Amino acid sequence: MALTSKTDFLKNKLIVLVIFSIVAFAIYSHTISFPFYFDDYDNIENNSALAISDLSLKSLKGAAFTNLSGVRPLSYFTFALNYYYSGLNTASYRVVNIIIHLINAFLIYLVILRMFNYSSNSDDERRWLAISAFFTALVWLCLPVNTQPVIYIVQRMTTLMTLFYLLTFYLYLCWRESKRNLFLGLTFISFALSMISKENGITLPLAILLYELIFTHGGDLKRFLKQEKRLLSIISAGLTILLIMYSGKIATALQKGYDIRDFSMGERLLTQFRVLTHYLSLLIYPAPGRLSISHYILKSTSLFSPISTFFSFLLVVALFALAIVWRKKRPYLSFAILWYFVTNLVESSIIPLELMFDHRVYLPSIFIVGVAVDYLVRFLHKKNKAVAIAALCSVALLFGSLSYVRGDVWRDGISLWGDVMRSYPDDPRATLNLGVAYYDRRDVKEAEKYYQKAVDLWSASVYMPERLAGAYNFLADAQKRLGRRNKQKLQTAKQNYLKSIVLRSDDPYPHDGLGNLAYSQKKYSDAKKHYLNALKVNPNYVPTLLNYGELLFELGEVETATNNFSAALKLSRNSARAYAGLGAISGSRGDNEKALEYFNRALTLNPGNRLLLQNLRLIKQKLKQAN
Numbered sequence: 001m002a003l004t005s006k007t008d009f010l011k012n013k014l015i016v017l018v019i020f021s022i023v024a025f026a027i028y029s030h031t032i033s034f035p036f037y038f039d040d041y042d043n044i045e046n047n048s049a050l051a052i053s054d055l056s057l058k059s060l061k062g063a064a065f066t067n068l069s070g071v072r073p074l075s076y077f078t079f080a081l082n083y084y085y086s087g088l089n090t091a092s093y094r095v096v097n098i099i100i101h102l103i104n105a106f107l108i109y110l111v112i113l114r115m116f117n118y119s120s121n122s123d124d125e126r127r128w129l130a131i132s133a134f135f136t137a138l139v140w141l142c143l144p145v146n147t148q149p150v151i152y153i154v155q156r157m158t159t160l161m162t163l164f165y166l167l168t169f170y171l172y173l174c175w176r177e178s179k180r181n182l183f184l185g186l187t188f189i190s191f192a193l194s195m196i197s198k199e200n201g202i203t204l205p206l207a208i209l210l211y212e213l214i215f216t217h218g219g220d221l222k223r224f225l226k227q228e229k230r231l232l233s234i235i236s237a238g239l240t241i242l243l244i245m246y247s248g249k250i251a252t253a254l255q256k257g258y259d260i261r262d263f264s265m266g267e268r269l270l271t272q273f274r275v276l277t278h279y280l281s282l283l284i285y286p287a288p289g290r291l292s293i294s295h296y297i298l299k300s301t302s303l304f305s306p307i308s309t310f311f312s313f314l315l316v317v318a319l320f321a322l323a324i325v326w327r328k329k330r331p332y333l334s335f336a337i338l339w340y341f342v343t344n345l346v347e348s349s350i351i352p353l354e355l356m357f358d359h360r361v362y363l364p365s366i367f368i369v370g371v372a373v374d375y376l377v378r379f380l381h382k383k384n385k386a387v388a389i390a391a392l393c394s395v396a397l398l399f400g401s402l403s404y405v406r407g408d409v410w411r412d413g414i415s416l417w418g419d420v421m422r423s424y425p426d427d428p429r430a431t432l433n434l435g436v437a438y439y440d441r442r443d444v445k446e447a448e449k450y451y452q453k454a455v456d457l458w459s460a461s462v463y464m465p466e467r468l469a470g471a472y473n474f475l476a477d478a479q480k481r482l483g484r485r486n487k488q489k490l491q492t493a494k495q496n497y498l499k500s501i502v503l504r505s506d507d508p509y510p511h512d513g514l515g516n517l518a519y520s521q522k523k524y525s526d527a528k529k530h531y532l533n534a535l536k537v538n539p540n541y542v543p544t545l546l547n548y549g550e551l552l553f554e555l556g557e558v559e560t561a562t563n564n565f566s567a568a569l570k571l572s573r574n575s576a577r578a579y580a581g582l583g584a585i586s587g588s589r590g591d592n593e594k595a596l597e598y599f600n601r602a603l604t605l606n607p608g609n610r611l612l613l614q615n616l617r618l619i620k621q622k623l624k625q626a627n
Contacts, residue, residue, distance in 0.1 A: 013106075013109075013110070016106065016109055016134060016137075017102075017106050019138075020102045020105045020106055020109075020137065020138070020141055021102050023102075023138065023141060023142065023396075023400065024098050024099075024101055024102035024105070024141060025098060025102075026404075027142065027400050027403045027404050027407065028094070028098045028101075028147075028150055028151065028403075028407060029098075030404070030407060030408065031151050031407045031408075031410055031411075032090075032091045032094045032095060033090065033091055034094070034151065034410050034411055034412075035090055035412065035413070036088075036090060036153060037152060037153075037293065037410070037413065037416060038152070038154075038293060038294075038433065039154045040152070040153050043076075043079070043154045044079050044083075044088075044093070044154060045088055047066065047076075047079075048542075048571060048572040048573060048574070048575075049062055049063050049066040049076075049080075050063050050066075050076065050079050050080045050083045051083055051572070051573050051574040052080050052083060052084050053084075053573070053574075054084075055084060059080075060077060060080060063076055063077060063080030063083075064076050064077040064080065071195070071196060071199055072157055072196060072197060072198055072199075074160065074193060074196045074197045075156055075157040075160055075161075075197050075198065078096065078160065079093070082096060090153065093153045093156075094150075094151065094153060096156070097149075097150050097151070097153060097155075097156050097159060098150060100156065100159045100160055100163055101141070101149075101150045101159055102141065103163055104159060104162050104163050104166060105137040105138070105140060105141035106137065107163065107166035107167060107170060108133075108136060108137040108140060108166060108370075109133045109134060109136070109137040110133075110170055111166055111169055111170050111173070112129075112132065112133035112136055112137075112370060113129060113130070113133050114170060114173040114174065114177075115173060115211070115215065128377060128378070131377055131389070131392075132370075132374045132377045132378075135373045135377070135392040135396065136366075136369055136370040136373045136374070138392075138396045139369050139373055139392070139395055139396050139399060140365065140366060140369045140370075141396075142396050142397075142400040142403055143283070143286060143365065143399055143403070144282075144286040144287075144288055144291060144399060144402040144403045144406050145279075145282045145283065145286055145291060145361055145362075145365065146362055146365075146403070147403050147406045147407055147410075148291065148293065148357070148358040148359045149358075149359040149362045151407055151410050152293065152359065152410075155359045157197060157198040158198060158200075158359050158360075158362050158363070159362065160197040160198070161194050161197035161198035161200055161201050161363075162362060162363045163194075164190050164191070164193040164194035164201065165194045165200075165201055165204055165207075165363060166366075167194075168191045168194055168204055169204070169207065169208065169211075171183050171186045171187040171190055172187045172208055173211075175187055176216075191204055191205075195242075199346055200343065200346045200347065200363065202239070202346065203342050203343055203346060205235040205238060205239055206342045206345070207339060207342055207343065208235070209231075209232070209235060210335060210338050210339060210342060211335065212224060212228055212231065213327070214327050214331045214334055215335070218328055218331070219327030219331060219334070220328075254350065254351070254352065257351070257352030257353075258352045260464070261352050262299075262464055263355070265350050267300060267301055268299075268350065268352065268355065269349075269350060270299075270300035270301075270302070270303065270309055271297065271299050271300040271309070271355050272348040272349075272355075273300070273309055273312040273313045273315075273316050274297070274300060274308055274309055274312040275297070275348060275355060275356045276316055276340075276341075276344060276348060277312040277315055277316065278356065279344075279360070279361040279364070279365075280368070282358065282361060283361070283365055283368055283369065286399065286402060287402070288402055288405050288406035288409070289422075289423070291358055291406055292358065292420050292423055292424070293358075293416060293417075293419075293420060294357075294420055294424075294427070294429060294430055295355070295356045295357070295358075295424070296420075296424035296426070296427035296429070296430065297355050297356050299355065319337050320337070320338075320341065322334075322337065323335075323337035323338045332367075332370070332371055332374060333371050335367060336367035336368050336370060336371040337368075339364065339366070339367045340364045340365075340367070340368055341364075343363045343364040344360070344364050347360045348360075373392065376388065376391060376392065377392070413433065413434070413436065413437025413440060413441075414434065414437045414438065414441065416437075417430050417433045417434035417437055418434060420433075420434075421434060426457060427457075428453075428454045428457035428467070428471070429454075429467070431450050431453050431454040431457060432450065432451065432454035432470070432471055432474060434450050435447045435448075435449070435450030435451040435454060435474060435478070436474065438450065439474075439477070439478060444478050444481045444482055445482065447474075447478045448475065448479060448482060451471060451474045451475035451478055452475055454471040454474075454475075455468065455471045465503040465504055466503075466504055468503055469499075469500040469503035469504035469507060469510070470500075472496045472497070472499045472500040472503070472510070473496075473497065473500050473507075473509050473510055473513060475493075475496050476492075476494075476496035476500070476510070476513055477493075477513065479492050479493035479496065480513070480516070480517055480520070490517065490521070493513075493517060494514065494517055497510040497511075497513045497514045497517070498510070498514075505537075506537060507537065508533075508534035508535070508537040508538040508541040508544055509534075509543075511530050511531070511533040511534035511537060511544070512530070512531065512534045512543055512544045512547060514526075514530040515527045515529075515530035515531040515534060515544070515547060515548070515551075518530060519547070519551055524551065524555060527551055528548075528551065531547060531548040531551065532548075535548070540567075540571055542568050542571050542572045542575065545564045545565070545567050545568040545571070546564070546568050546575065546577045546578060546581065548564050549562075549564030549565045549568065549578075549581050550577075550581060552564065553581065553584060553585060553588075558585055558588065558589075561581065562582065562585055564581075565581040565582045565585070566578075566582070574605050575605075576602040576603075576605035576606035576609070576612070577602075579598045579599070579601045579602035579605065580598070580599065580602040580611075580612060580615070582598045583595045583596075583597075583598030583599040583602060583615065583619075587615070587618075587619055587622075592619050592622050592626065593623070595619045596616070596619050596620065596623065599615055599616045599619060600616070603616060
């Protein structure tokens with residue numbers, strides 16, 4: 001039965017791309033101005049390596065290959081470009097994320113057409129294939145669970161890896177059909193780009209092998225092994241080389257990773273059965289209230305504790321078995337299930353990562369959606385082709401609406417972390433972050449309440465010294481601020497900084513906090529002692545270099561203060577406080593021209609700062625009088 005020509009536009013790639021662009025920005029445009037969150041702070045906002053002022057090879061290389069970037073330099077490279085063009089204005093970062101997301105949807109459309117040999121089918125099959133490919137990509141584009149990797153800026157690592165993962169898969173299919181060396185070369189380049197965006201890219205060769213086994217060889221394992229010896233050899237050699245290259249890092253990660261976790265390797269593996277089941281449930285029932293930037297999941301201590309572990313284990317085994325059994329009879333379903341497990345291999349394995357994050361289902365979900373859409377298309381079109389189109393449009397509209405609603409939760413920290421606590425009221429990390437959100441809003445009293453609760457939760461749960469130490473630091477910061485009106489709070493703040501030092505001796509933060517506390521009380525000798533302790537722990541700790549520099553300047557030790565501000569500036573090239581400190585020192589020496597230069601630079605980085613504006617006016621007045 002031929003489709004009406006009204007759907008022929010779905011074969012026009014440019015029109016499809018325009019539709020995806022409109023839909024993506026309709027869903028996410030209201031989130032563009034939202035702030036940084038969670039890991040965005042350390043990876044982007046406070047990452048001085050990204051603060052490049054030119055596009056030289058040295059600057060770009062420094063931004064891409066930081067201590068934080070690890071094996072993800074391409075992702076950090078794109079963050080650095082965002083910083084170069086727009087600083088810390090989050091709008092540009094989120095626009096790029098949205099564009100990557102819609103490109104991924106477009107690549108899904110192209111991959112499905114290529115997988116099922118669009119050009120070789122009859123006219124009727126081509127129309128239905130175009131509809132299936134289009135709505136798979138559209139529904140996936142609108143999936144509520146995909147809001148996190150799009151809105152959460154740092155998860156560009158996930159979306160960028162997926163972009164090159166899909167592009168590699170597409171280029172491989174092109175090479176398979178044409179045997180042109182150009183496509184093969186581009187396949188290897190794209191694979192490398194996927195790998196250096198995020199480690200999950202390493203599973204791509206396995207995904208290609210799945211395609212070859214199920215589609216090219218009809219699920220016939222013997223024929224596949226016999227005819228694809230060359231391909232198997234290339235992929236095996238490549239994976240072996242990669243494993244050798246990263247074996248040291250993997251071993252280190254395994255050795256040190258579990259030291260900071262409250263679960264063992266066995267407990268993590270058992271818990272992943274429930275996690276994989278939960279991810280699937282988010283595709284079936286994607287209510288916004290089931291999504292979360294952070295899940296506080298109960299770990300599985302045995303196959304029967306909690307009992308849901310056992311049922312999840314049965315489901316995972318059953319799905320895997322069905323995929324093997326149905327590889328000939330229902331190849332698309334078999335491929336989708338195995339794709340789901342293969343693409344989850346890195347983050348649902350023995351690597352000691354956090355137990356669960358919604359963004360991890362971004363790549364694995366693609367063909368699960370594809371199978372559901374394809375079956376819906378082929379089932380409904382036999383009855384009424386208009387009903388099939390209407391049903392798919394309704395699903396996309398529903399998912400898009402839910403994604404829009406979910407996006408609104410990210411409008412500020414109080415909304416985002418309050419949402420987590422509605423689902424997980426005893427999650428210490430969410431509690432701490434909600435406290436940070438209130439502190440940033442200058443509701444310090446409310447922040448103190450949540451900081452204290454986080455301390456209590458981490459103290460009562462499995463002992464995690466690093467996190468408990470951090471909670472004590474935040475609690476002390478709030479009490480120090482409240483101490484302006486309640487002197488007793490200052491003593492409590494001091495005690496909490498000391499508790500943090502006992503728990504974690506290698507952290508300069510509490511020493512710096514004690515220094516600031518003493519400085520605010522004009523106990524300058526004590527402040528000096530604490531600042532020096534902080535720098536003893538970490539000589540390159542920028543906050544202490546700045547704080548100590550300001551104290552030294554006030555005490556008249558100008559040369560040492562200059563050294564501290566200069567050292568801070570080398571480590572954090574866009575520190576407004578460092579420029580302001582050097583400006584104040586230059587002004588005190590009568591070098592008003594230099595002071596004007598420093599203050600202007602500081603004001604560029606921190607526009608609207610009243611103290612900087614005041615100092616700038618004074619310097620300009622001095623220059624005017626001198627002339």
